[in-house]
Amino acid sequence: MRKRLGKNFYQRDTLRVAQGLLGKYIVRKWRGREIKGKIVETEAYIGPQDKASHAFGGKVTSRNKAVYLPGGYIYIYLVYGIYWQLNISTSFSGKPECVLIRALEPVGRKERIASGPGKLCRYLKLNKSFYGEDLTKSKRIWLEDWGEKIKRNNIIQKERIGINYAQEWAKKPWRFYIQNNMFISHR
DNA sequence: GTACAGATTGAG
DNA sequence: TCAATCTGTACT
Helix, strand or coil, X not given: CCEECCHHXXXXXXXXXXXXXXXXXXXXXXXXXXXXXXXXXXEEEEXXXXXXXXXXXXXXXXXXXXXXXXXXXXXXXXXXXXXXEEEEECCCCCCCEEEEEEEEEECCXXXXXXXXXXXXXXHCCCCHHHCCCECCCCCCEEEEECCCCCCHHHEEEECCCCCXXXXXXXXXXXXXXXXXXXXXXXX
16 A cells, blocks of 8 residues: 555654654655655654754844745755755744654665765755745655555654754754664664 | 955865 | 765854
8 A cells, every 4th residue: 555645644743744744654766666665763843943954043144944845845955965865844833843754674685875965866866946836736756655564562663863963952852763773774 | 357265175 | 984976054
């Protein structure tokens, strides 16, 4: 059973969406093929109070404005001048909240080729042209529910990565991943 | 106009 | 441990 996720999935509390995304599948149509991967690791960013969020303080720039869209749109941006980061807007219009997709388990292969936010975008062939893409309508990328349920006690909740500058917000346990999964990000 | 840090990664 | 490489932001 493959069913595309709709608006009502994304337009909910961000922490629930971040957990709900585990075990869901990203489908990317590319050159007539489908590149697919199961989401195994996510992080929630809840602005404007969250210091680690690009929307901290309620600021709006041409880079971060997609975070303010209602749930179900892509917020993608470049870090370190090299790597793209795939985020999905959550909650409702005007609320700058999103979920960063950090790792995928590729469908049909065993390599850890999408185990990290930068690697995952390379695997899915994503770039700035996906900025603001509507995941509920797009013909080149969307998310599906394949009927897999991740048990509550198989979801690990930890501190987010790479945001030590965010002080007390760096300690928030807003990173979620599937326990014992070989495809989560690590060094 | 210029300087600089950053939600990372893989090589050494 | 470090460099790659570029954009937004905060200055001059």
